[in-house]
Structure formats: structure tokens, C-alpha cells
Amino acid sequence: MPVGLNRQVVHTQRTERRWDNVRVAHRIGIDTNLLIAALTKPSGVSGHLLQAWRDGQIENVASEATVREAELVLGGGWLARMVGRERVEALLRDMRERFVWVEEPAPIDDLDLKDAGDLRMVEAAVAGGAELIVTTDREFLSKRGYGSVEFVTPSEAVKRLGLPAPDKGTPRGRLGGRIQTALRRRSRK
Numbered sequence: 187m188p189v190g191l192n193r194q195v196v197h198t199q200r201t202e203r204r205w206d207n208v209r210v211a212h213r214i215g216i217d218t219n220l221l222i223a224a225l226t227k228p229s230g231v232s233g234h235l236l237q238a239w240r241d242g243q244i245e246n247v248a249s250e251a252t253v254r255e256a257e258l259v260l261g262g263g264w265l266a267r268m269v270g271r272e273r274v275e276a277l278l279r280d281m282r283e284r285f286v287w288v289e290e291p292a293p294i295d296d297l298d299l300k301d302a303g304d305l306r307m308v309e310a311a312v313a314g315g316a317e318l319i320v321t322t323d324r325e326f327l328s329k330r331g332y333g334s335v336e337f338v339t340p341s342e343a344v345k346r347l348g349l350p351a352p353d354k355g356t357p358r359g360r361l362g363g364r365i366q367t368a369l370r371r372r373s374r375k
Contacts, residue, residue: 212347213245213286215252215311217321218259218303220340221277225260225269231340234352235320240280244347247314248285251306256281288314297332300325311335318343 216239223232239246248256257278259265266274291306291313299305304326311319318336320343321327331337344351 212243212318213247213314213316214239214343214347215248215307215314215316215319215335216246217307217319217323217326218256219322220320221256221260222265223322223340225265225273225277229353231344231352232322234349235340235343236277238347238349240284243349246281246285247288247310247316248281249288249291249306249310249313252303252310253281253285255303255306286314294332297329299329308332308335318346 216235220232220235223230224236225233227233228237235244238244260274260278288310291309294305294309294312297305297308299308301323304321304323307319310316312333312335316335318338319326320338320340322339327337327339329337338346
């Protein structure tokens with residue numbers, strides 16, 4: 187297990203939720219595409235959710251496999267060129283230090299997802315007692331959930347978690363659309 191400062195370890199049973207001695211109301215799984223959206227548009231809904239996690243208002247579950255995927259996707263030079271290496275490294279550092287760590291989540295064999303990384307996210311979320319997995323992946327969202335974990339969009343998550351709505355920013359520009367297109371292409375490979 188990576189070393190972290192504010193991390194809980196979960197061994198498949200639900201633990202009392204605490205973050206720096208403050209009771210936390212919700213535990214979620216954050217898909218990698220949400221992290222990319224938050225970095226590219228911090229004022230958007232994804233950025234708002236990420237900030238709520240960083241502020242300790244919600245907890246994020248992760249496992250070795252989900253962190254490894256995030257490091258591979260976020261650590262690529264293309265994202266650092268777009269948003270700055272410092273922002274990418276700060277997010278990766280926060281991921282290693284501020285999540286609820288799930289050790290060896292049980293494999294899930296009865297959920298059909300094309301992306302193995304998405305399946306690892308579901309395994310971590312189920313084992314870590316998450317209520318939601320927040321994603322923008324259409325295939326993932328089409329399944330709507332697994333067990334007690336629901337798959338929701340960032341906007342749905344903000345409503346469900348009772349977070350205040352983010353300020354309305356500018357509409358998604360060409361760059362945001364290109365990122366989503368590149369991610370869809372990458373997931374098809």
C-alpha cells in the first residue's frame with residue numbers, strides 16, 4: 187500500500203467514515219475521466235466535485251489498480267502540456283495521500299464492462315462502501331449501478347451529495363470536446 191497521511195484502509199467491510207476527526211457524509215469512487223475534466227475545467231461540475239473531495243466533504247475510494255490507472259492516464263505528457271505539470275502532480279499526490287484505500291477488493295465477474303479499468307473501479311467502490319461512482323463514460327453510465335453502488339454523472343452526484351451547485355462558467359469549448367473525443371477513442375482500443 188502506498189504511504190499516505192490521511193488515508194483509511196478498508197478490508198471489504200465498511201468502516202466509520204472519518205476525515206481528520208470530522209464525520210464525512212458520503213463515500214464515492216471518482217473515475218479517471220472526471221479527474222481529467224476537473225483539471226481541464228476546474229470551474230465546472232467535475233472540478234467542483236474534486237474540490238469537495240480535497241476539502242474533505244466527501245471521501246474517494248481507491249485501490250492499487252485504480253491509482254495505477256490514474257497515474258498512467260494523468261501522468262502522460264499530453265495533459266501536463268495542457269494544464270501544467272504542477273497541477274497534474276498535485277492531483278496525483280492528493281490521490282496517494284487522501285483516499286480510502288481498499289486492499290485486494292473482491293473480483294467482480296458478473297458485470298459486463300469493456301474497459302477493465304472501469305471494472306477495477308467498481309470492485310474498489312463495492313469493497314470500500316461507496317454510494318456512487320462518478321463518471322462521464324457513457325458505457326459505464328448505461329449500466330446505472332452494481333450492488334449498492336450507483337453510477338452517476340457529475341451533475342447527478344452534486345445533487346445526490348447535497349453539495350451546492352458550482353457557479354456557472356463558460357460552456358465547454360472546442361478543447362473540452364477534443365479531450366472527450368480522445369478519451370472515447372482511447373477506451374475503444
